[in-house]
Amino acid sequence: MAEQGFTPPTSEWYRPSADMIKGANVPDYDAVYDLARQDPEAFWVKRADELDWYQKWDQVLDDSNKPFYKWFVGGKTNMALNALDRHVTTWRRNKLAIIWEGEDGEKITLSYWRLWQETNKFANVLRSMGVKKGDRVTIYMGRVPEIAIAMLACAKIGAPHSVVYGGFSEQALASRIDDAQSKVLITCDGAWLRGKIVPLKDTVDEAVTRSPVVETVIVVKRTGQEINMQAGRDYWYHDLMALPIAKPQADTEVMDAEDPLFILYTSGTTGKPKGVLHTHGGYQVYTATTLKWVFDIKEEDRWWCAADPGWITGHSYIVYAPLILGATSIIYEGAPTYPYPDRWWQIVADYGVTILYTAPTAIRGLMRFGEAWPARHDLSSLRLLGTVGEPINPEAWRWYHRVIGEERCPIIDTWWQTETGGFMITPLPSVDLKPGSATRPFPGIEVDIVDDDGAPVGTNEDGNLVIKNPWPSMIRTVYGDDDRFISQYWEKYRDQGWYLAGDTARRDEDGYLWVIGRNDDVLKVSGYRLGTAEVESGLVSHSAVAESAVIGVPDELRGNKIFAYCILVEGVDGSDVLEAELKAHIRHEVGPIAVPAQIEFVDNLPKTRSGKIMRRVLKAKALGQPLGDLSTLED
Numbered sequence: 001m002a003e004q005g006f007t008p009p010t011s012e013w014y015r016p017s018a019d020m021i022k023g024a025n026v027p028d029y030d031a032v033y034d035l036a037r038q039d040p041e042a043f044w045v046k047r048a049d050e051l052d053w054y055q056k057w058d059q060v061l062d063d064s065n066k067p068f069y070k071w072f073v074g075g076k077t078n079m080a081l082n083a084l085d086r087h088v089t090t091w092r093r094n095k096l097a098i099i100w101e102g103e104d105g106e107k108i109t110l111s112y113w114r115l116w117q118e119t120n121k122f123a124n125v126l127r128s129m130g131v132k133k134g135d136r137v138t139i140y141m142g143r144v145p146e147i148a149i150a151m152l153a154c155a156k157i158g159a160p161h162s163v164v165y166g167g168f169s170e171q172a173l174a175s176r177i178d179d180a181q182s183k184v185l186i187t188c189d190g191a192w193l194r195g196k197i198v199p200l201k202d203t204v205d206e207a208v209t210r211s212p213v214v215e216t217v218i219v220v221k222r223t224g225q226e227i228n229m230q231a232g233r234d235y236w237y238h239d240l241m242a243l244p245i246a247k248p249q250a251d252t253e254v255m256d257a258e259d260p261l262f263i264l265y266t267s268g269t270t271g272k273p274k275g276v277l278h279t280h281g282g283y284q285v286y287t288a289t290t291l292k293w294v295f296d297i298k299e300e301d302r303w304w305c306a307a308d309p310g311w312i313t314g315h316s317y318i319v320y321a322p323l324i325l326g327a328t329s330i331i332y333e334g335a336p337t338y339p340y341p342d343r344w345w346q347i348v349a350d351y352g353v354t355i356l357y358t359a360p361t362a363i364r365g366l367m368r369f370g371e372a373w374p375a376r377h378d379l380s381s382l383r384l385l386g387t388v389g390e391p392i393n394p395e396a397w398r399w400y401h402r403v404i405g406e407e408r409c410p411i412i413d414t415w416w417q418t419e420t421g422g423f424m425i426t427p428l429p430s431v432d433l434k435p436g437s438a439t440r441p442f443p444g445i446e447v448d449i450v451d452d453d454g455a456p457v458g459t460n461e462d463g464n465l466v467i468k469n470p471w472p473s474m475i476r477t478v479y480g481d482d483d484r485f486i487s488q489y490w491e492k493y494r495d496q497g498w499y500l501a502g503d504t505a506r507r508d509e510d511g512y513l514w515v516i517g518r519n520d521d522v523l524k525v526s527g528y529r530l531g532t533a534e535v536e537s538g539l540v541s542h543s544a545v546a547e548s549a550v551i552g553v554p555d556e557l558r559g560n561k562i563f564a565y566c567i568l569v570e571g572v573d574g575s576d577v578l579e580a581e582l583k584a585h586i587r588h589e590v591g592p593i594a595v596p597a598q599i600e601f602v603d604n605l606p607k608t609r610s611g612k613i614m615r616r617v618l619k620a621k622a623l624g625q626p627l628g629d630l631s632t633l634e635d
């Protein structure tokens with residue numbers, strides 16, 4: 001069942017200007033798509049040849065052990081080679097790699113040369129602390145330049161990073177540290193958000209108590225408030241970076257194309273988060289190609305992906321792909337509405353941002369404040385706008401197009417996932433658009449919409465979105481759990497060998513794709529991905545709750561909001577006080593994004609005879625819709 005209200009296909013077309021098409025990196029989508037389809041391996045070799053390799057591959061694709069595909073087998077490379085090392089030997093050393101603005105107005109710029117040096121210094125620090133190739137390092141930071149430095153330094157020394165989003169609670173952090181078994185954790189004293197300090201280090205202290213595998217904590221000073229520093233465990237980043245060991249040159253570890261670059265945890269259908277594994281070789285090729293073609297990156301662009309580096313969007317398109325392309329990437333630390341709702345538009349004007357990439361929930365949030373805020377700023381530098389994270393409703397699309405893009409900028413609606421590593425269904429700037437449709441697959445990608453047996457569904461009919469062929473940045477496994485990797489993504493269409501995305505989609509009469517929403521127990525709230533099971537296990541970890549079920553219901557601003565149903569333990573009665581207490585509990589156990597909008601206390605939950613909660617029934621009831629087929633209902 002889809003989590004999002006479906007907007008029917010429209011025949012409202014937006015066509016790019018002749019100049020846009022003529023000047024685009026890829027002016028003819030159909031031609032390139034056909035080329036890639038005829039010979040995918042030759043197509044990806046061309047893309048891989050644009051990058052530097054210590055040694056080229058012997059085999060482009062090894063599919064002898066499906067679904068454990070391998071790309072560029074035998075190739076030797078390192079993300080840091082392409083993102084940094086290769087630029088500093090050219091004039092690009094003087095180009096800005098990162099422009100950073102703090103919420104408090106502080107500004108930092110890093111040239112490629114400077115970013116390379118800082119990365120080398122930190123790589124030396126990590127090495128001196130005993131971090132070796134293959135060791136996992138957890139990163140739990142705010143949106144500061146040092147998060148990019150930390151990620152790149154890990155890549156450079158071959159230590160896979162696991163970035164945990166700074167909005168997660170200590171429990172979520174602890175379970176991710178545990179799963180990755182990281183001995184080293186990099187954090188900040190705090191982060192600025194809406195004028196207040198998010199106390200990251202306090203959360204780390206609690207998480208490390210719960211997950212004692214951590215031996216060393218490195219702390220970047222950002223906010224300067226008093227924090228606990230435990231002698232022998234906690235070190236200030238700036239102290240370490242001032243040591244003689246922190247030389248500005250460091251060797252880059254020669255990595256196999258298939259060696260892990262990072263683990264990134266995401267929500268699945270069970271309570272335990274999945275560690276999605278990406279590797280050095282294919283991930284570089286795919287993310288760099290997609291960014292260059294989809295957002296048409298040119299040397300002079302100022303690219304702003306307004307996501308958090310802690311999500312895949314930030315990994316692929318704030319840090320890695322822009323740097324591989326030698327682009328200038330903008331990072332803003334704080335809230336879009338701080339101190340006023342025009343902060344983003346101010347940033348666009350101040351830095352001459354040419355391409356802005358954000359999420360529907362942010363657009364809807366800013367739309368609420370009206371057109372006067374953007375109208376105060378010169379947005380004429382913008383030439384392309386992008387969106388990701390959930391379906392964009394046509395009203396938000398049109399507002400973004402008209403008010404922010406001044407009817408000049410195509411809206412690039414990119415569908416993809418943590419697991420896919422990069423954009424999968426997306427227009428290129430030369431493609432005609434329809435508001436709310438992510439249009440067509442990227443060249444080299446074959447998608448289809450099929451029923452439960454794998455038969456293609458008809459035009460404008462709902463079905464399961466599948467990807468029919470392997471691609472270079474595909475998830476390699478769930479860290480430490482190959483079985484889960486298979487059962488989650490490959491079991492359903494095992495005979496056909498297709499990847500199951502977990503989304504419901506449609507294809508309209510023009511062949512345009514419309515992603516409607518998740519069809520598994522995954523929720524999208526403000527573009528964030530959450531498992532129903534994560535919220536449910538958070539609720540039952542409270543002593544008053546015996547059992548719980550949560551569902552997502554459509555919400556104008558957030559896409560979906562969470563409704564929770566709880567059966568209380570014997571002798572406890574539901575009350576407003578208890579509801580507030582449970583919300584605070586979830587905030588603490590899972591994180592602020594998981595807090596239910598509403599908690600209802602009930603005597604029982606609709607279940608199948610085998611004991612599975614029928615969330616579909618709860619949802620139909622919450623929306624006042626017909627309950628559907630109840631034949632499997634137990635009671």
Ligand code: WT7
Nearest residue numbers: 313388389390391413414415416417418515529
């Ligand atoms: C899920 C993946 C990949 C970056 C952020 C999300 C939904 C993502 C779109 C879009 C409709 C979208 C899907 C997908 N989604 N982009 N353009 N249109 N839905 O990554 O957290 O791994 O979530 O986000 O439901 O399966 P993620």
